[in-house]
Amino acid sequence: MRVTDAIEIAESELEERFVRASGPGGQNVNKVSTAVELRFDLRANTSIPDYARDKLKRLAGRRLTLEGIIVIQADRFRSQEQNRADARSRLIELIETSLERPKLRIKTKPSRGAREERIKAKTVRGRVKKMRSQKVDFD
Template identity: 60%
Template sequence: MLEITDDLSIDDRELEERFVRASGPGGQNVNKVSTAVELRFDVRHSGSLPLAVRDRLVRLAGRRITDDGVLVIKADRFRTQERNRDDARERLAELVRSALHVPKKRVATKPSRAARARRVDSKVKRGGVKKLRQSRPSFD
């Protein structure tokens, strides 16, 4: 069970982990041991997440999500398989936590009449400053 919040968790059966060779630190070990973790989570067909959270998660995942709706997280920062596995699971949990947050609706507003007047006044003043800077040749 991957705990996201107190009342939300993802069943381990929905997560698929593949261990592949890492490109990062490891010395001579790097060519022999598969320490990197590729964590796959089928977002679109997940029964653990509410529909709204799934939709936000697909949007947040960006290029980490496949055309089939599978979220792929690759973790290879550490030299051990276990630490990379924990890292991948924590990154997935963090991504789902951010998808739980419902963005606030933006209310369209108009600038006040005074604000529009201030803006126009500043533009007129700036134009006046630029006008004074122009050097005009005199033909005396």
């Protein structure tokens, strides 16, 4: 299963279990195991870079087991084949999201005008507060 040009997941790294799905489907839901449980062993995989592996662990959240296996359950559709494709596409989407590197922030300083504007605003605000605190006697 190809994720990107550089990353490919071998079929041996994926394990699919078919279970009975809940929800609508009539008698079909009681007879046929259409829901798919896709298991991907993240610890055994070597094609995903380390920086993406750490991010993938965070993104997986509850779907990541203590053994390092990502479990994706798909039961959106009534057919097994559609649920298989759905589970695989969700895994690919998760891996692609983990590969995105955060945009580096370039530190900047406030301009001279912005600093002067801030000081001016503080002065004005201070004057307003000072006026409020002074008692005025009207004799």
